[in-house]
Amino acid sequence: MMNMNKQMQNNISSFLICLSIMIALLGTGCKKETRELYHRFPDKSWMRFNLLSFEIPVDEVNVYNVYLFARFVPDFQYETLDFNMVMTTAAGEERINEYQMDVKSKSGEYFIACTKDSCQGTILLKRELNLSKPGILKIEIENLTPRLKTEGILGVGIRLVPSGK
DSSP, rough: HHHHHHHHHHHEEEEEEHHHHHHHHHHHHHOOOEEEEEEEOOSSSETOOEEEEEEEEEEEEEEEEEEEEEEEEEOOSSEEEEEEEEEETTTTOOEEEEEEEEEEEEOOOOOSSSSSSSSEEEEEEEEEEEEEEEEEEEEEEESSSSSSSEEEEEEEEEEEEEEOO
């Protein structure tokens, strides 16, 4: 009788372990993952001809939203951050566009979220981008601010988010 109870407990324990592993594997297989790459500027400045290159691995065919985000010092002096983007998918499609991220108004009020240490703005680069082939999504960002050196930028990043389509 005692051996039968131990055997039953062992069977239940084994079943629960297998069930936990299966649930964990199912959760990972269905997980839609946000990818984010960030380039930090140690001197808080982005030089005019410093082209930023991001290579984002894309493991699964899906529809994504692509964002650029930038972090600024609280006393950033410009109203906008102007930049050019060249995006190349693993399937060889290329998209090129110029953008202007509104940072603050003429009166100096920020349009973006700020804390006492920094401000962060986000702009949508591409809505519902259909990546039809796994591989590397390449994005190059060029600073178009009409200054040789744009001071007050802590860094620039790219965020790839499944769009849910």
